[in-house]
Amino acid sequence: MTDLVLPRGSCRRPPSLGLHRSWMVAGATVLALLAAAVAMGAPSLLILPLGREYGWDVATVTSALSVRLAAFGVTSLLASAALNAWGVRRVACAGLALTGTGIFASLAMTQTWHLVLLWGVLVGAGSGLTSLVLGTAIAGRWFEARRGLVVGLFGAAASAGQMLLLPGLAAATDVLGWRAGILMPCGLLAVAAVAAMARMPERPEDVGLLPYGSRDPRPATTSLPTRPSTWRILADISGSALFWALLGAFAVCGATTSGLVQTHLVPFCADLGIRPLQASGFLAGMGLLTVIGSVGAGWLSDRFDAGWLLFWFYGVRGLSLVCLPFTDLSFAGLSLFAAVYGLDWIATVPPTARLVLARFGPERTPLVFGFMLAAHQAGAAAAAYAAALARIDLGSYLPSFLAAGALCLLAAAAILPLAARRDMPL
Structure with missing residues (x-):
């Protein structure tokens, strides 16, 4: 069953007839964080296959992975400003798109600078946009109650999720080759992007709802609150x-x-x-x-x-x-x-x-x-x-x-x- 929505400007709290929309938003966020984490960790499994195919040594491949970590850190700092300027849905989709582009385009790479650009810059920057910065923004906007549990789920998806899924990716790479292996995170990123587009409104007020567990019936007005710079x-x-x-x-x-x-x-x-x-x-x-x-x-x-x-x-x-x-x-x-x-x-x-x-x-x-x-x-x-x-x-x-x-x-x-x-x- 779906939530009842409030008319714009209403102060009445909607009765709950089923799963609150906040949990759907949280589910889409978990999927986005998981997909980005798997894509972030996948290149580390391909160091040896790339070395065998292109003759690149470990130092060459790991240089791209170092750029990836640096890009992740820098973009995480910029993610807050991006969330205020573009909104959570656009930031999530942009991050997933950058990450997916970097992974998918690497199917055709032949030079080391391709590796640095695709796996270093694009995958690192995209993963930084789709990180716990996004998760904490969702938890703060959509949940009054159960915030700790929600952030725990986000943390598990962003960190432990890749540990659990990467062994399967490693097995697929061994059997089918590295190109077939990286199609798996590409598919997961695409599914996550569709879920973000469908299930990630900017704020509860935008769909006439209150945050989960809210006991303060605030009006859902058409004007957004003033945000500090x-x-x-x-x-x-x-x-x-x-x-x-x-x-x-x-x-x-x-x-x-x-x-x-x-x-x-x-x-x-x-x-x-x-x-x-x-x-x-x-x-x-x-x-x-x-x-x-x-x-x-x-x-x-x-x-x-x-x-x-x-x-x-x-x-x-x-x-x-x-x-x-x-x-x-x-x-x-x-x-x-x-x-x-x-x-x-x-x-x-x-x-x-x-x-x-x-x-x-x-x-x-x-x-x-x-x-x-x-x-x-x-x-x-x-x-x-x-x-x-x-x-x-x-x-x-x-x-x-x-x-x-x-x-x-x-x-x-x-x-x-x-x-x-x-x-x-x-």
Whole structure:
């Protein structure tokens, strides 16, 4: 059954006769985030096939992937302004179109600059537009209740989703070749674009509805509310200590997940005599547990204080990293570490989004999250490089794990008192 819509200007809350339209919008957003994440991760599976066909070495291919990460970070910063100027539907479709164009056009590439342009610039920029910046904007506009759960679903789609779907893509590539393999993310991107066009209005008021769970019957007028400029938002948030604490914490989040563990867990296990196949199984298990952890963290964020949740999530992550070198580093011990880390991997995203929405407001949240995603990528890049240097100079990854654990504990201690304050300048 469909929602009853309110006439323009009506203040009466519509009765619910079925699934609220907000959940359809959330479903379309999950599909968009999932499609972009799969397309973002797919090129990493094609390094060896491209090397065999074109004679490109690993450094040549990975240079394009580095450009992709940089383009993702830059575009995430610009996504907030794009959302205000173009709206969520146009931004989502533009991001999916850029990503799909980059993937599909690579079927005909023959030169290395084609690779950099298509997989680096287009795929990176398109994925940046279709990131958690978009997801937090949707959560802020369409949900008053269950925001934490919704952001948890978005985080699971953006991060864990690609871990779960990329093995199937890898199998298709092995059997049918890399060209047939990349048609799969192209098809997923096309389906996501159609869903965004059909199920992603700009705001609930545009279709005569209230946000899900709203108890404030606001009028659905034809005029849009005045939105603060990007520069005004920057001026507002730059004076907030909470903003800087969350920015630093997200850099630590990136450093300790994709920067350290995702990049270096397999070689770390190799140093311990664990075969790559078994080590990759740790990462696969983390992918499944990340979905559970992200959705569970979203559920908790709707019921408990976000500051305390962040304190515990960063604290548990830090303790697991600090304690790891003092265990026997057996296969069973590493399996337990992988289980804890998988549940905690994206758990910090829902309470962070919940806290940002509550303190900075829905209009400022996309820009704030854009900066946070950029900090996340910067932290990941710095940690990946620093851990490699530590392994070369010190002959061990253990100092890197200890340093990462200390950073998590510092982030936990920094966020809690600031999150508890209510005298924010915004």
